[in-house]
Amino acid sequence: MAAPIKVVVTGAAGQIAYSLLYQVASGAVFGPEQPVYLHLLDIAPMMGVLEGVVMELADCALPLLAGVLPTANPEEAFKDVAAAFLVGAMPRREGMERKDLLSANVRIFKEQGQALDKVARKDVKVLVVGNPANTNAFICAKYAPSIPKENFSAMTRLDQNRAQSQLAAKLGVPVQNVKNVIIWGNHSSTQFPDASNSVVKIGGGEKPVPAAINDDNYLKTTFVSTVQKRGAAVIAARKMSSALSAAKAASDHMRDWFLGSGDRWVSMGVISDGSYGTPRDIVYSFPVTTSNGKWKIVEGLTISDFAREKLDLTGKELVEEKQDALDVCKD
Numbered sequence: 001m002a003a004p005i006k007v008v009v010t011g012a013a014g015q016i017a018y019s020l021l022y023q024v025a026s027g028a029v030f031g032p033e034q035p036v037y038l039h040l041l042d043i044a045p046m047m048g049v050l051e052g053v054v055m056e057l058a059d060c061a062l063p064l065l066a067g068v069l070p071t072a073n074p075e076e077a078f079k080d081v082a083a084a085f086l087v088g089a090m091p092r093r094e095g096m097e098r099k100d101l102l103s104a105n106v107r108i109f110k111e112q113g114q115a116l117d118k119v120a121r122k123d124v125k126v127l128v129v130g131n132p133a134n135t136n137a138f139i140c141a142k143y144a145p146s147i148p149k150e151n152f153s154a155m156t157r158l159d160q161n162r163a164q165s166q167l168a169a170k171l172g173v174p175v176q177n178v179k180n181v182i183i184w185g186n187h188s189s190t191q192f193p194d195a196s197n198s199v200v201k202i203g204g205g206e207k208p209v210p211a212a213i214n215d216d217n218y219l220k221t222t223f224v225s226t227v228q229k230r231g232a233a234v235i236a237a238r239k240m241s242s243a244l245s246a247a248k249a250a251s252d253h254m255r256d257w258f259l260g261s262g263d264r265w266v267s268m269g270v271i272s273d274g275s276y277g278t279p280r281d282i283v284y285s286f287p288v289t290t291s292n293g294k295w296k297i298v299e300g301l302t303i304s305d306f307a308r309e310k311l312d313l314t315g316k317e318l319v320e321e322k323q324d325a326l327d328v329c330k331d
């Protein structure tokens with residue numbers, strides 16, 4: 001058995017963590033041969049609740065769980081971690097956009113970037129889940145200059161999973177038969193869910209999804225808006241934001257980053273190098289492949305005029321969010 005790796009989950013007393021911790025501790029993320037030492041960070045008033053979570057983790061009797069450290073101190077939480085799930089942040093309520101959380105949440109990611117910079121492993125892989133996720137990831141990386149920017153990512157995997165599931169339902173196939181759907185841009189209502197390059201196993205063969213669905217209008221309208229608005233739809237129904245599906249997506253994202261995405265593209269918010277004419281130096285969601293712990297943007301895709309407009313719109317929003325976040329972090 002390998003030596004345990006240290007993994008931190010922030011917001012560990014919250015909703016998403018409640019589902020995520022089991023997945024990490026049971027081997028679903030780092031594999032069935034990799035023990036984990038869990039560092040659980042939350043704020044001081046939540047330490048009592050967190051104690052209950054620690055008890056439940058013990059009661060799960062998980063063979064891969066090498067130890068648990070609950071703490072309210074970021075420098076203790078981030079010490080020597082190989083993977084960081086940055087979940088802890090305020091969630092939105094009905095009627096809010098995710099960027100309305102910026103002024104409340106972005107300072108958390110400045111402080112946590114500084115702590116990661118001081119005490120985490122320099123090869124730590126950071127996944128920002130807390131909203132607005134892309135811009136928080138940008139700020140976190142900015143305040144951790146000793147760690148490569150490529151090691152910071154934002155979660156758009158939940159959007160990808162939603163998109164894949166919508167297409168599979170429309171086509172009447174199991175969800176794993178659909179692959180290579182892309183989420184471009186921001187984890188916000190301007191994101192562009194793009195099925196134009198996706199393929200489906202159907203009727204004993206493989207087909208492009210647009211040909212199999214044969215309804216361009218659906219792919220350009222209902223499909224896009226359903227995925228863009230799915231988070232809001234869950235909030236309207238549950239009065240709380242997605243948690244089970246968010247935890248599953250966070251596990252998928254980190255697993256693929258560590259263990260590889262195989263022959264599938266996955267969407268991750270990563271630092272933009274200007275690929276596909278997007279603004280540089282923002283955290284933008286691209287189709288990537290992952291292997292050996294590194295991601296690589298899928299190259300050479302054709303961008304239609306319809307897609308161009310969508311890619312530009314979500315990029316513009318990210319440039320604006322970045323400026324707002326930098327203003328908040330000045331004081």
Ligand SMILES: NC(=O)C1=CN([C@@H]2O[C@H](COP(=O)(O)OP(=O)(O)OC[C@H]3O[C@@H](n4cnc5c(N)ncnc54)[C@H](O)[C@@H]3O)[C@@H](O)[C@H]2O)C=CC1
Binds near residue numbers: 015133
């Ligand atoms: N990127 C994505 O696809 C998704 C992102 N989210 C976002 O994830 C975040 C967490 O959501 P939930 O778990 O449902 O919220 P929650 O309110 O249930 O839990 C958040 C936890 O974070 C803790 N926290 C607050 N400030 C902290 C700090 N400075 N350090 C450590 N912990 C801190 C809180 O005390 C609380 O226990 C929200 O911002 C939500 O909008 C949610 C779903 C999907």
Ligand SMILES: O=C([O-])CC(=O)C(=O)O
Binds near residue numbers: 092242
């Ligand atoms: O919608 C929200 O506020 C929570 C979230 O990010 C999602 O479910 O995609």
